[in-house]
Amino acid sequence: MKRVTIKDVAKEAGVSITTVSHTLSGGGAISQKTREHVLEVVERMHYVADFKGQNLKARSTKVIGLFVRTLRGTYYGDLAQAIYEEGSNAGYGINVIIANQSDKIMVDIMNGRIDGAIILNEGITQKEEELLREHEIPVVFLDRESADKHMSSIIFDSYEDGRIAGEYLLGLGHNRVAHIYGEENNYDSIERLRGFEDALAKGGVTIPREYILHGNFERETACHAIEAFIEEGKYPMPEAIFASNDVSAFGCIEGLQKKGYRVPEDVSVIGCDDIELCEWYVPKLTTIHNSFSTQGKKAMRLLLAMIEQNDTGKIEKLSGRIVIRESCMPKVI
Amino acid sequence: MKRVTIKDVAKEAGVSITTVSHTLSGGGAISQKTREHVLEVVERMHYVADFKGQNLKARSTKVIGLFVRTLRGTYYGDLAQAIYEEGSNAGYGINVIIANQSDKIMVDIMNGRIDGAIILNEGITQKEEELLREHEIPVVFLDRESADKHMSSIIFDSYEDGRIAGEYLLGLGHNRVAHIYGEENNYDSIERLRGFEDALAKGGVTIPREYILHGNFERETACHAIEAFIEEGKYPMPEAIFASNDVSAFGCIEGLQKKGYRVPEDVSVIGCDDIELCEWYVPKLTTIHNSFSTQGKKAMRLLLAMIEQNDTGKIEKLSGRIVIRESCMPKVI
C-alpha cells in the first residue's frame, strides 16, 4: 500500500503540516488563498488522513461496534440496518464484528477502536461485564439485563410474548396445548415458556411435561420433535401449539402436515418473532411480533445518549404484539 | 472511558515501557522473572494495548473490511460468515461496514484502518476503482470484473445460471417461456437473461418482449407483475417461467396461485440462487444453486494471498448448478 501522509501534502503544498491539518479540520484561521491551494493539493494527491494517527490524539473514533456471534438468520440484517441508519444520522459509522470467543471480543472493545459497543453475545461472562463497567466503556446489551452509569440493556419482554400467546390460545377455547421449547438455557426460551404457562394457569390450564417438545429454535429439530411425538402416540394430540420462535413453528407445521394433520383445522400453531416469511407461508403464520429494527434503533439511541450526553444507562423492555393470520382457529365444539 | 496505557503498566511494574512491550509481543529477550511479573501486572490492571498506537507503527492492522450496502436478505449472512471463518483461521478479524455513499466508503478503505477490503457495492465508480489501484490497496470485488496487481474479483457466472435454466426448461419440452427480470441495470439480471435466451435459442425458442416481466428481485413486485400479466389476458399463458432470483420466483408462484394456476401442473417455475427457503416452500423450488459461502471463502483467500504472499490479483467465476425439486415438470402433451 502506498500511503500519502500529511507530510507529503505539506511538502507538496509548500506549507506546514499544521496548516494542512487546520484547513482540513476547519480549526484555526487559514487565509482563503492558502486554504484553496491546500485543498487543491489534497484533492490532487488523494490524501485521506490516517485513522489511527488522527484518533490517537483526538480520542473519539466516531465508530461504534456491533458484536454478534453470527450474521446468519433474518434477525441480524434488520437489527444491523437499524443501528446503521440511526448511527449515520448522528455521524457515526458502524462496524459489525463477528466473533465468538468472549476474550477476543473484550480486546476488540477495549483496544480503543470504537467509541461504544452494542453486544449480542451470551458468552460475555459476569467478570467481563464487570471489566467493561470498570473501564467505563459505553455498552448496550441486547441479551441481558444490566444497567450502570455507562451500561444499558434493551431487550424483548419474552415473558410478555409467552403470556400473550397463552392468553390468545385460551381465548380460542383450547385447553390441551403444547409448546415447542427454544434453545436450551436461553433467556428468551425460558421467559417465553414461563409467560405462556402463567397465562394458561389463569384459565386453569396446565401444560404437562410431555407436551413440552424441544425445537432449539430450529426448523428441523422442531419438525422431528413433533413427528416423534405423534409417532409415539402415547398422548392425545394437542389442540394448539405455541412455538418459541417462527422458524420452529414452521418446522412444527411441516411435521404436522407430514403426519396428516391440517393447520389450523386440526391443530392451531402460533409462533414468535414475526419474521418476514410468516407473511408468505401457507398457512400465513399467526405470531407475536418483535421488532428488531426498533431494538436496533433504541439501542443506538441509548448508546449515543451515554456517549454524547453522558446519560446514565438504563434497562428498557420492548413489548411484542400479536399478529393474527391464518394458523390458529377457535376450538370446534 | 478509563484507559490503562503501557506507561501505567510500566510504572506499576517498575520497568520500562520497552520491557512491557517486549514481554507482550514476545520480541526481545526478557528474563523469566521479569516476564512473569509484568504479565501479572498486565492481568491485574486489565491492560489492553491501544489499537491505534499499536498499529500506527506496525502498519498491518490484521483486520479486513467487508463493505456492503445492507445486511438485509439471506445472502449476506452466509457471505459474511464464510469470510469471518476464513479470516479467523488466518488470524484476521473482520469488520462488516454498512455504507451507501461511495465517497465515504473510499475514506474508510483508505484511512488505514484495514489491511484489505472485500467490496459488494455497485456504487463504486470507475474513478474510485482507479484510486484503489493507484494506492495499491488489496481489494476483492464481489460485483464486477476487475483485476490488477492488488485487485481481484470473484463473481457468479450469471450467464451460465441463465443458460442452465434455459437448457433445463427446454429439456422438459417447454417452448412458450417467460422470464421475471431482476433489478434494472444489475449485472446479474442482465447476464441471467442473456444466458437464458442463448440457451433457448439453441432449441429454436425465442422469448417475446411481452413475456419478460419485471420483478426487481422482489417478491411483491414479481407477484404483481404476473398478476397483471394474467389479468391483461392478451397473451397465452407461458408453460414455464424462469425467475431471476428465488425471491421473485416465490412471488411469481404466489401470483399464479392467486389466479388459480397450479405450480408445477399448469406452469413450471424455476428460480435462481437457492436460498434456504427453497427447501421449505410448497412446492419446493427448483432453482440454480449459487453458494455465497463459497464466494466469501474464496474472496477471503484471494485477499489474503494478495496481502500476505503478494500474489497478483485475478478474476474467478463461480458456476451454479441446478437443484431439481418440485416446481417444474415436463410439458404434458
Added chain:
DNA sequence: CTGAAAGCGCTTACAG
C-alpha cells in the same frame, strides 16, 4: 495567518 514543537500510545533499532 502560519509554523515549530509537544504529545497521543505504541514499536523498534540501538546502546549498554
Added chain:
DNA sequence: CTGAAAGCGCTTACAG
C-alpha cells in the same frame, strides 16, 4: 537482559 530515544501520522496549544 533492560531501557532511553526516535519515530509512526496525526492534533493542538503556543509563539510570532
